[in-house]
Amino acid sequence: MKIEEIHEKGTAVLNEVSKVIVGKENVLKLMLTTILANGHILLEDLPGLAKTLMAKSFASAMGVRFTRVQFTPDLLPSDILGVSVFNQKSLEFEFRRGPVFTNFLLADEINRAPPKTQSALLEAMQERQVTVEGNTYALPTPFIVIATQNPIEQEGTYPLPEAQLDRFLVRLRVGYPTKGEEVEILRRRMARKKEEADVKRMLSEEEVVEMQQTIEDVYVSDAILEYITDIVTATREDKREVEIGASPRGSLALLKLSRAYAALEGRDYIIPDDVKAVAVPALSHRLILKRELWYTKVSPERIMEKLLEKVPVPKFE
CATH class of the missing domain: 3.40.50.300 (P-loop containing nucleotide triphosphate hydrolases)
Structure with missing residues (x-):
């Protein structure tokens, strides 16, 4: 496909x-x-x-x-x-x-x-x-x-x-x-005059x-791989709010999701915006916050958004 x-x-x-x-x-x-x-x-x-x-x-x-x-x-x-x-x-x-x-x-x-x-x-x-x-x-x-x-x-x-x-x-x-x-x-x-909604079969x-297998063919540059690693590393280095950052499984999650997101956009290669689009839902639940933040309104999603703003985005010619 x-x-x-x-x-x-x-x-x-x-x-x-x-x-x-x-x-x-x-x-x-x-x-x-x-x-x-x-x-x-x-x-x-x-x-x-x-x-x-x-x-x-x-x-x-x-x-x-x-x-x-x-x-x-x-x-x-x-x-x-x-x-x-x-x-x-x-x-x-x-x-x-x-x-x-x-x-x-x-x-x-x-x-x-x-x-x-x-x-x-x-x-x-x-x-x-x-x-x-x-x-x-x-x-x-x-x-x-x-x-x-x-x-x-x-x-x-x-x-x-x-x-x-x-x-x-x-x-x-x-x-x-x-x-x-x-x-x-x-x-x-x-x-529709009924509770159940009708959904047509499209696939x-x-x-x-076959679509899942085709995702594996999406090209990933070395710059993108380093960008993904930098984002995950940033979650481990934030000692002020994060007790435990994302594991290498988080890096793999970013890679897989970025490839699928790029394919849905019609591209056979990943750009930084693909990584940004999936980073928060992919990594926020993998963070363990500092104990003193458990009863505050600070959320892992907000922390991930702040970390994304700090990580330098690779530039492509």
């Missing part, structure tokens, strides 16, 4: 999803960028802001299998991965696959489940496989986890451990719609995988 096709097909998917989701163009584009980069997405915001609808709409538009799991305090790892059941006819145990065996897994309100259940997804997210009772099972391709998370201050939530946060390629915040956007949401609901599973 050519880069021009990724631009065309990606634009078609975004246009189709935008028929359902009003506004939030930047969030939708970053979600598609992450999917093409073969990464997992964490949507963090208040309930009722269409996070679940976004995930479902992308799955429908991209023609992939979609499964939703509602995370609750009593959810067990076997409820996600699957369980072995004894077959009385064959006198053997048979593995019944859980909802994780899908293309797009929506982990709804992931931080309402206890850490033991959250950790059940670690192997699946990193290695695209699950191990149950000593047997390893490969997951379908593509496999993307789209998790939603309520703000940690809300009752009945468990903070995601740093190891699991690091598995998400990006963390995105949706935010409230503007007055005009909310009026448009009501108009569209009246026009197939095979095309999604």
